[in-house]
Amino acid sequence: VPVSRIRNFSIIAHIDHGKSTLADRLLQQTGTVEQREMKEQFLDNMDLERERGITIKLQAARMQYVAKDGEVYCLNLIDTPGHVDFSYEVSRSLAACEGALLVVDASQGVEAQTLANVYLALENNLEIIPVLNKIDLPGADPDRVREEIEEMIGLDCREAILCSAKEGIGVDEILEAVVKKVPAPPETVDEPLRALIFDSYYDSYRGVIVYFRIIDGDVRKGDKILFMASGKEYVIDELGVLSPSQIPVDRLRAGEVGYIAASIRSVADARVGDTITHAGRKAAKMLPGYEEATPMVFCGLFPIDADQFPELREALEKLQLNDAALKFEPETSSAMGFGFRCGFLGLLHMEIVQERLEREYNLNLITTAPSVVYRVHTTSGDVIEVDNPAALPDAGKRQFIEEPYVRLEVITPKDYIGTLMELAQNRRGDFKELKYITTSRASIVYEVPLGEVVSDFFDQMKSRSKGYASMEYSMVGYRKNDLVKLDISINGDSVDPLATIVHRDKAYNVGRALTQKLKELIPRQMFKIPIQACIGTKVIASESISAMRKDVLAKCYGGDITRKKKLLKKQAEGKKRMKSVGRVDVPQDAFMAVLKLE
Ligand code: GTP
Numbered sequence: 001v002p003v004s005r006i007r008n009f010s011i012i013a014h015i016d017h018g019k020s021t022l023a024d025r026l027l028q029q030t031g032t033v034e035q036r037e038m039k040e041q042f043l044d045n046m047d048l049e050r051e052r053g054i055t056i057k058l059q060a061a062r063m064q065y066v067a068k069d070g071e072v073y074c075l076n077l078i079d080t081p082g083h084v085d086f087s088y089e090v091s092r093s094l095a096a097c098e099g100a101l102l103v104v105d106a107s108q109g110v111e112a113q114t115l116a117n118v119y120l121a122l123e124n125n126l127e128i129i130p131v132l133n134k135i136d137l138p139g140a141d142p143d144r145v146r147e148e149i150e151e152m153i154g155l156d157c158r159e160a161i162l163c164s165a166k167e168g169i170g171v172d173e174i175l176e177a178v179v180k181k182v183p184a185p186p187e188t189v190d191e192p193l194r195a196l197i198f199d200s201y202y203d204s205y206r207g208v209i210v211y212f213r214i215i216d217g218d219v220r221k222g223d224k225i226l227f228m229a230s231g232k233e234y235v236i237d238e239l240g241v242l243s244p245s246q247i248p249v250d251r252l253r254a255g256e257v258g259y260i261a262a263s264i265r266s267v268a269d270a271r272v273g274d275t276i277t278h279a280g281r282k283a284a285k286m287l288p289g290y291e292e293a294t295p296m297v298f299c300g301l302f303p304i305d306a307d308q309f310p311e312l313r314e315a316l317e318k319l320q321l322n323d324a325a326l327k328f329e330p331e332t333s334s335a336m337g338f339g340f341r342c343g344f345l346g347l348l349h350m351e352i353v354q355e356r357l358e359r360e361y362n363l364n365l366i367t368t369a370p371s372v373v374y375r376v377h378t379t380s381g382d383v384i385e386v387d388n389p390a391a392l393p394d395a396g397k398r399q400f401i402e403e404p405y406v407r408l409e410v411i412t413p414k415d416y417i418g419t420l421m422e423l424a425q426n427r428r429g430d431f432k433e434l435k436y437i438t439t440s441r442a443s444i445v446y447e448v449p450l451g452e453v454v455s456d457f458f459d460q461m462k463s464r465s466k467g468y469a470s471m472e473y474s475m476v477g478y479r480k481n482d483l484v485k486l487d488i489s490i491n492g493d494s495v496d497p498l499a500t501i502v503h504r505d506k507a508y509n510v511g512r513a514l515t516q517k518l519k520e521l522i523p524r525q526m527f528k529i530p531i532q533a534c535i536g537t538k539v540i541a542s543e544s545i546s547a548m549r550k551d552v553l554a555k556c557y558g559g560d561i562t563r564k565k566k567l568l569k570k571q572a573e574g575k576k577r578m579k580s581v582g583r584v585d586v587p588q589d590a591f592m593a594v595l596k597l598e
Contacts (some may be wrong), residue, residue, distance in 0.1 A: 295343025
C-alpha cells in the first residue's frame with residue numbers, strides 16, 4: 001500500500017462511552033479479527049484492565065479496508081489508555097496519528113475526560129471526527145450532545161456520525177470518514193530514520209517489545225538502532241506489524257506502524273516518547289514531546305513479615321523492567337522496619353502496582369497513605385524535595401513549604417454544582433471558572449493542591465453527584481502555603497507512616513478526626529492504648545482505646561458454634577493485614593485512615 005493510502009488514527013473518549021466496543025467493531029468489519037477469535041474487547045488484553053473495565057496499556061492494530069472508491073487502505077488504529085495518570089502516554093499515542101475519532105455517548109454527553117483528550121488531540125494537530133455513540137439507547141439525545149460538543153470544543157458537528165457500536169450502526173460510515181478526512185502521512189522515506197515509541201512492554205523471552213510509528217525514513221530487520229533519549233544502541237532481531245497479533249516483516253517505512261524486538265533489557269532503555277534512529281545515520285533532532293517520568297504520588301510499602309523484604313525488592317525490580325515510571329528506594333521506619341518508598345504517576349498507577357505485588361508475587365504488604373512531593377525551603381537556603389511526611393525537616397530548619405497544585409475540571413449536571421463547589425472549597429481550592437455547557441450541565445474549574453485531590457476527592461465527587469459528575473486534572477505548578485506536619489503516636493510511640501502534612505488551618509480538625517478514626521480501627525488489646533496527634537511537641541488531639549476486659553469469645557456464651565467460627569475467621573483475616581507497632585497491632589485500614597476523614 002502506498003503511503004497515500006495509510007491512515008493512522010486513534011479513538012478518544014470518556015471512560016465507558018464505548019471506545020473498546022467500537023474498536024472491536026472496526027476490527028470485525030474490516031475482517032482483521034474473525035468473530036470467533038474475538039475475545040470480548042480485543043485491545044484491552046490485560047486481566048487487570050478487563051476487571052476494572054479501563055484501558056491501562058495501549059496497543060495497536062492494522063486493518064485492511066476496501067473503501068467505496070475501490071482502493072485498499074491500510075488503517076492503523078492506535079489505542080490510548082483512559083486515565084489521567086497516563087496522559088503522557090495518551091499524548092504520545094496521539095502524536096503517532098494524523099486523526100482521531102472523538103466518541104461521545106449520546107445519552108450522556110461531553111465529560112471531563114472527553115475534553116482532556118480533545119485538548120491533547122488539538123495540541124497534536126489531529127483531524128477530529130465526532131462520533132455520537134449509543135444511539136440505540138432510548139435516552140440518546142444526539143442533538144443536545146452535538147450542541148455540547150460545538151459549545152465546549154468548537155468542533156463543527158453537522159457531519160457527526162451517529163453510531164451504535166453495540167449494534168454495528170454507523171461503522172461503515174466511520175471507516176469511510178477515516179479514509180476521507182484523516183490525512184495520509186507525509187512522504188519522508190528518504191530522510192534519516194525517526195520513529196516515535198508509543199508503547200513498550202517487557203517480554204521474558206524476547207526482551208522489550210517496542211511499538212512505534214515511523215515518522216521519517218525506513219527501518220529493516222538487522223539494522224543497528226539508537227534510542228535517542230536513553231542513548232542505548234541495539235540490533236533489531238525482529239521487526240513486524242500488529243494485526244493485532246505480531247506478524248514479522250522485513251522492512252517498514254515512513255507512515256507505518258509496527259513493533260521491534262532487539263533483546264532490550266528494560267523498558268527504561270526504550271521509553272514511550274523516545275525517538276528511534278539509525279546508529280549509523282543519525283537524525284539531527286529527536287522528535288518533540290519526550291518527557292522523563294515524574295512520579296507525583298509516593299507511598300511506603302512494607303512487608304508484614306520482615307522476611308519478605310528481599311522478595312519485595314525482587315518483585316519491584318521485575319515490575320520496573322516493564323514500567324519505567326515506577327520508582328522505588330529502600331526506606332527504614334522505626335515503626336515499620338524495612339520497606340520501600342515508591343513513586344507513582346498517580347493513584348491508579350499506585351493501586352495497579354500494589355495489586356500486582358500482592359497477586360502476582362504473593363506478597364503480604366502494608367501500604368501507607370499516599371503523599372505528594374513537597375518543596376521545602378530550608379533556613380540554610382537549600383530547596384529539598386520531600387515525598388515522605390516523616391522526612392520533613394523540623395520547623396526550626398524550614399523557611400517555608402511549597403506544594404503542587406493542579407487545575408481541576410469537573411463536569412456535572414447543574415443540581416450538584418453547589419455541593420461540588422463546597423467540596424472543592426473544603427479542599428482548599430481556588431475557584432477559577434463556572435461555565436454552563438447547556439442549560440442542564442456545567443463545567444467547574446478550580447486550582448487545588450494535588451495533596452487534597454489524591455485523598456478521596458474522586459470518591460467524594462462521585463457520591464455527592466450520585467455518580468454523574470466527572471473530573472480531570474493537570475499540574476499547574478508549586479505554591480507556597482502554611483503547612484505543618486501532624487505526627488501520630490500510639491501507645492507512646494511515634495508512628496512515622498501515620499505522619500501527614502496538612503494546612504495549619506485544618507490541622508486541629510484533621511488531628512481530632514484522625515485520632516477518632518484510629519480509635520475505631522485499631523483493635524482493643526489487653527491494655528489501654530493512648531493515641532495522640534501532635535504538631536512538634538504540642539499535643540492537639542488525643543483519644544484512648546480502653547483495655548479489653550474479656551476474651552472475645554466469651555461474648556458467645558459457648559452456645560452458637562457458627563457465630564464462634566465466624567468470629568475466629570474474622571480475627572484471622574484481620575490478623576493477615578496487621579503490623580505490630582511496638583506492642584500494638586495496627587491494621588492496614590488504619591494506615592489509610594487519613595484519606596477517609598469526611
Ligand atoms: P474504557 O475501556 O473503560 O475506557 O471504556 P470504553 O470507552 O472502551 O467503553 P466500552 O466499549 O467498554 O463500553 C462501555 C459500556 O457501554 C459497555 O457495557 C458496552 O457494552 C456499552 N456500549 C458500548 N457501545 C454501545 C452502544 O452503541 N450502545 C449501547 N447500548 N451500549 C454500548
